[in-house]
Each structure stands twice: as C-alpha cells, then as structure tokens.
Amino acid sequence: MEDIQRFQRSLKDFDYFKDFQCFLNIKHNSRARATHIKKRNPRFNPLTDLNEHKFRLKYRYTKENLRRIIEIVRDDLEIEYFEPLKREQVPIDLQILSAIRLWGGTEHPKLTAMAHGVSLRTLAKITRRVASVLSSKASRYIRMPATLSEKERSGSAFQAIANMPQVIGALLQTTVRFQPENCAPDLDGEELLPALTSREEELHIQIVCDAAHKIRDLDIRLIDEQSMLTDTEMFGLSKIKDRFEQNEFRGRILLGNEMVRCSSSLFTPVRFPRNQSEELYNHAHAVTYASARKCLNLLMSRFGILATEIQGSHGSAKQTITALAILHNMAMEWVDPSIDTEQNISPFNSTFFNSIGRSPKSGDDNNRRQFIKTHFAC
Structure with missing residues (x-):
C-alpha cells in the first residue's frame, strides 16, 4: 500500500515538473519577443x-x-x-x-x-x-482670375512691372520627357520592379502664370510624332484660347514669346521694330514677360525631375506634372524659402528648351498695332 502511495506522489511530482517547464518556456518566449521588438529599428522620420x-x-x-x-x-x-x-x-x-x-x-x-x-x-x-x-485638386489651386476684382489685381500687378497695361497672364510653352514603364522581376524573383522601355515620349506643356509666378492655367498634351504641331497650333487647341474668344476676359490680353503667332488676345514682341514706340513696347513686353520664364525656372529648380524624365504612363505623367504645378503654387503662396528664388535664376533665360521651334508666320497684329499706338506713342 505504501508503495502505491509513493508511486502516486512521484506522478504528481512529474506533473509539477512539466508545469514548471511550461512556465519557463512561456517566460523565455516572451523575453525573446520583447528582445525582437526592442531590436527593430524605428522607421526614419x-x-x-x-x-x-x-x-x-x-x-x-x-x-x-x-x-x-x-x-x-x-x-x-x-x-x-x-x-x-x-x-x-x-x-x-x-x-x-x-x-x-x-x-x-x-x-x-x-x-x-x-x-x-x-x-x-x-x-x-x-x-x-x-x-x-x-x-484632383487642380480646380482649386490652378485657376485664372474669375471675379472683376481678381482680374483688376492681376492686371495691376503686371502693369507695376514695366507699365504694360491690360495684361492678365504670360504664356509659355515647353516639353517634358517621360518613359512608360514595364514590370520586370528583380534578381530574387520576389518582387516586380519598374523597368524602362526603350520608347521615350514627350509631353507639350503650356502654362499661363501671373506676376507673382503662380501658375494660373495648365494645358498638357502628348506630342504626336506623326503630326508635329507648332506652338501656335498647340495654343489653338487649348481651352484658354477658347475662353478669350468667348470674351471671358474682355479687354485683357496674354503675353507670348516669339514662337507663337500674334493674335487679338495674345500679344508677342514686334520682330522688326520700326520706330521708338515699337521699341518701347518690346522693352516693356520683355520685362513683363520675364515673369513666365522665371515661373518655369522656379518650378524646375524645386522639382528636378522635370529636367530629366518622368517614369510612368501618359496619364500618370500628366497627373505628376499637374501635382507639381499645384505644389509650386503652394510654395509661391506661402513664400517658401527652401530654394533661393534669386540665385542662378535669370528671368530672361529659361532653362527649358522648346522642341517645337519653328518660327510662326506673321499673325493678326492689328490689335497690337493699335495697342502700341495707344499706350506707347512717343
């Protein structure tokens, strides 16, 4: 009888030992997990x-x-x-x-x-x-002056530069390269990585800016190699031209460079000035139009990807350029000092080059001629 009792006590002792081992294992695992958590580096902020x-x-x-x-x-x-x-x-x-x-x-x-x-x-x-x-926020951050007071403020800001009246915006066109992506496996075969295709394409960008270097209108189009349109033809396809033809900005004009054709709403420099009035107009035009060149230079200085090439589809490249224009406008509105707005940024020479570089034929300059006679007569 005593032997049976001893045997039962020994079995209980084994049970206690097993419970103790389980406790030690749990404690060890919890310490290991805690050590693992401690060793994990916090994400870079x-x-x-x-x-x-x-x-x-x-x-x-x-x-x-x-x-x-x-x-x-x-x-x-x-x-x-x-x-x-x-x-x-x-x-x-x-x-x-x-x-x-x-x-x-x-x-x-x-x-x-x-x-x-x-x-x-x-x-x-x-x-x-x-x-x-x-x-998706473009309509809020990229828009032309709508109310009468906004139009007057925009015109006054331009006129304060070089006494060029009636100007509501300066228009400039350029191109940005982009490359569509394919997906290729990495060396381990675990993940798909973006791989560039051999095909490189270009987007034509047309911006209208104000005197404070904010982008007021943005038009982005894929350049079709089959039909290389001139800058004038690209302007003709844009919505901003339709808005001027519909007299939305009655009595106000855009300034353009020598690569677009002069029209009733878009004034360009006089190619061969014949008198002092035209020379005064050209000088005022150049100084005022510098706002567009500087706006584009500031945009590229902040976002260097525009000077190389954007990777992605046509649609994603358009969204990226629009996003950068919005971010640029935010920086201008908040007077962000992250890039030096004066250092190495000449308002007279753009760091962008236009690939559609055919000089236009002489356009309708009757309005410009009357404008010069009214405002720049000696």
Whole structure:
C-alpha cells in the first residue's frame, strides 16, 4: 500500500515538473519577443530626424510648409488607399514625403527608396497615388482670375512691372520627357520592379502664370510624332484660347514669346521694330514677360525631375506634372524659402528648351498695332 502511495506522489511530482517547464518556456518566449521588438529599428522620420537645413535640401520645402501639405492631402490619400501593400504599410506622412523627395530630383530614386525603407516598386506606387490625389485638386489651386476684382489685381500687378497695361497672364510653352514603364522581376524573383522601355515620349506643356509666378492655367498634351504641331497650333487647341474668344476676359490680353503667332488676345514682341514706340513696347513686353520664364525656372529648380524624365504612363505623367504645378503654387503662396528664388535664376533665360521651334508666320497684329499706338506713342 505504501508503495502505491509513493508511486502516486512521484506522478504528481512529474506533473509539477512539466508545469514548471511550461512556465519557463512561456517566460523565455516572451523575453525573446520583447528582445525582437526592442531590436527593430524605428522607421526614419525626416520631420524629426533631419535638421531644417538638410530637410530643405532634400524635400524642397520647410518643415512647417510640408506639414501643411500633409494635412491638405492626408484625408484624401487615406480614402484612396484601396490597395494595401504586401509588407508593412508605409505611414501616410512618409508616403507624401517620399513622393516629394523623389520629385525634387536631388538624388537617385533608389537612394530615395532606401531612405524611406521601401522598394523602388513601392515608391513608384506611392508617387502615382500622391500625384493622383494632388492633381484632383487642380480646380482649386490652378485657376485664372474669375471675379472683376481678381482680374483688376492681376492686371495691376503686371502693369507695376514695366507699365504694360491690360495684361492678365504670360504664356509659355515647353516639353517634358517621360518613359512608360514595364514590370520586370528583380534578381530574387520576389518582387516586380519598374523597368524602362526603350520608347521615350514627350509631353507639350503650356502654362499661363501671373506676376507673382503662380501658375494660373495648365494645358498638357502628348506630342504626336506623326503630326508635329507648332506652338501656335498647340495654343489653338487649348481651352484658354477658347475662353478669350468667348470674351471671358474682355479687354485683357496674354503675353507670348516669339514662337507663337500674334493674335487679338495674345500679344508677342514686334520682330522688326520700326520706330521708338515699337521699341518701347518690346522693352516693356520683355520685362513683363520675364515673369513666365522665371515661373518655369522656379518650378524646375524645386522639382528636378522635370529636367530629366518622368517614369510612368501618359496619364500618370500628366497627373505628376499637374501635382507639381499645384505644389509650386503652394510654395509661391506661402513664400517658401527652401530654394533661393534669386540665385542662378535669370528671368530672361529659361532653362527649358522648346522642341517645337519653328518660327510662326506673321499673325493678326492689328490689335497690337493699335495697342502700341495707344499706350506707347512717343
């Protein structure tokens, strides 16, 4: 009987030992998980990890203004976030920051992706998403003066430059290259990476800016190699020309360069001035029109990607350019000091070159002739 009792006690001892082992295993696993969590590096946050100077160099805005952009875009970006990433989701703030840093063109895209802990493919998806959300706000941030007071303020600002009256905008055209992407597997075969096609295409961009270098109208068209249209023909296809023909801006004019044809609403320089009045007009035109050149130079200085090429489809490239125009207008409105607006930016020479460079035939200059006689007569 005593032997049976001893045997039962030993069985209980074994049960206690097993319970103790389970306790030790649980404690060990919890410590391992805690150690693993502690070893995980926190995600890079440029708003806190970079000083103001380095932040401006990389992100082309002050921290304060980029926080404002994040707040403007955040809600829409969260709504549009319909396709979750396979790995850990990138915070909304870092999505916006990484897209703007890529557009700044201050480094190789792979370095931008590495800095934010994402792959090139993920960075491409992020930038397309951010560009889509920003471009949807174009009607709010890119618009011509609508009310009478807005038109008068715009005209007064231009007239204050060189006493050129009735001007409501300066028009300039240029081209930007883009390359469509294909998807190719990486070396490990685990992820699809963007691969450039051999085909390179161009977009024709027409902007109308005001005296404060803000973009007031934007027209983007794919250049068809089969029918290379001149700048004048491109202007004829734009909505802004229709708006002037419909007398929406009655009594006001646009200024254009020598690559477009003079018309009743678009005044260009006199190619061969014959008297002092025309020379005075040409001088006032050149000084006033410098606003358009400087606007384009400021846009490219802030977003270096425009000087290289944009990757993506025709539609995504248009959205990216529209997004950059909106971001440019925000910077102008907030007087963002991230890029030096005077250093190496000549208002008389644009860093963009127009690929459609055929000089137009003489246009309808009767209105211009009367304008010169009225405002620039000696």
